[in-house]
Amino acid sequence: MPGPLAAQEVGVAPATIRKWVxxxxxxxxxxxxxxxxxxxxxxxxxxxATRRAR
Numbered sequence: 001m002p003g004p005l006a007a008q009e010v011g012v013a014p015a016t017i018r019k020w021v022x023x024x025x026x027x028x029x030x031x032x033x034x035x036x037x038x039x040x041x042x043x044x045x046x047x048x049a050t051r052r053a054r
Contacts, residue, residue, distance in 0.1 A: 002035050006043045020046045 007014040020026040021036070026046040028036035 001038055001040055001043075002032070003038060006038045006040060009040060010043050010047045012047065017043070020050065025050055 001009070003017045004014045007017045017026065017038070021028065026038065026042060029039045029042065030037045
């Protein structure tokens with residue numbers, strides 16, 4: 001699923017998804033053109049991991 005849609009599903013801003021990738025909390029599952037694609041379960045796992053780290 002594209003980053004903006006994944007962000008909407010998890011309830012964060014698209015910039016947060018990009019930041020998680022930059023920090024190594026989330027790995028893209030692939031690409032569609034220039035857009036990075038993510039598995040929803042990976043996005044939820046990254047959200048849980050960053051929430052615990054606070």
